[in-house]
Amino acid sequence: MQVFETKTAVREAVAPWRAAGERTVLVPTMGYLHAGHMALVERARAEGDRVIASIFVNPTQFGPTEDLATYPRDPQRDLTMLREAGVDGVFMPDVTEVYAPGAQTIVETTELSKILIGKLRPGHFRGVATVVTKLFNIVQPDTACFGEKDYQQLCVIRQMVRDLDMPVRIVGVPTVREPDGLAMSSRNVRLTPEDRAAAVVLSQSLFEAEEMAKTGITASRLRAWVAANIQANPRADLQSADIRDAETLATISGPLQRPAVILLAVRFGKVLLIDQRVVTP
Numbered sequence: 001m002q003v004f005e006t007k008t009a010v011r012e013a014v015a016p017w018r019a020a021g022e023r024t025v026l027v028p029t030m031g032y033l034h035a036g037h038m039a040l041v042e043r044a045r046a047e048g049d050r051v052i053a054s055i056f057v058n059p060t061q062f063g064p065t066e067d068l069a070t071y072p073r074d075p076q077r078d079l080t081m082l083r084e085a086g087v088d089g090v091f092m093p094d095v096t097e098v099y100a101p102g103a104q105t106i107v108e109t110t111e112l113s114k115i116l117i118g119k120l121r122p123g124h125f126r127g128v129a130t131v132v133t134k135l136f137n138i139v140q141p142d143t144a145c146f147g148e149k150d151y152q153q154l155c156v157i158r159q160m161v162r163d164l165d166m167p168v169r170i171v172g173v174p175t176v177r178e179p180d181g182l183a184m185s186s187r188n189v190r191l192t193p194e195d196r197a198a199a200v201v202l203s204q205s206l207f208e209a210e211e212m213a214k215t216g217i218t219a220s221r222l223r224a225w226v227a228a229n230i231q232a233n234p235r236a237d238l239q240s241a242d243i244r245d246a247e248t249l250a251t252i253s254g255p256l257q258r259p260a261v262i263l264l265a266v267r268f269g270k271v272l273l274i275d276q277r278v279v280t281p
């Protein structure tokens, strides 16, 4: 497995693969890898001939009061995991390699970036869309894999790729969960033992809501039930609970007629956890 620290090095590695007709799949990550990331890698291997993972804690997607400094990192362990998973190359740049001084250009989905998580974390999706665009331009993959856990991020990236005619196929990969249902996330390690135990309320609410969605319940009543179920847990500080059209993220309130997605953002202490579930009527 090759490790690249510069844009030039990764481009030079990918170019001959492309010339030989091999398809490159990119797995963008911010490191501190877990089984959810490894599911992305496994899917990437099935989607193409070569896999490049990137490890880059992107500063532009963190707000000024957010956890950039304390975001968990373990690059050596990440590299071991990626090597064992058969990844061909890892792009691991420094911040200055990605963001040149004086850069002025940003990429933003004007509507999708302002709703839901975008309201809680202003500027977050602008940072994501900008860095993903840069990674696509640097690596020039045929395909890129993203987790469905970050559902709004996946919608933002799909929209951006459509709007800007980016020649990259986007593959969404289902959420990987702990045995008790908690969605895997690099942030889970920052939960106290009490909050870790309480955090199971997210997946438990989603799974119950999935069953309720089959009974003809309206979206508003389902949303209200999910919100109340989470608020009943004294450790959970509900930030948002929404039901949206699964494809467009448009609001819905009446009977569910198409697949919808339930999106949750809940704080436990200082840790913001998100989770989602697509439900079908």
Ligand code: PAF
Pocket: 028, 029, 030, 056, 058, 061, 128, 131, 132, 150, 153
């Ligand atoms: O999902 C993530 O880990 C990040 O948002 C991403 C897509 C790697 C961009 O920094």
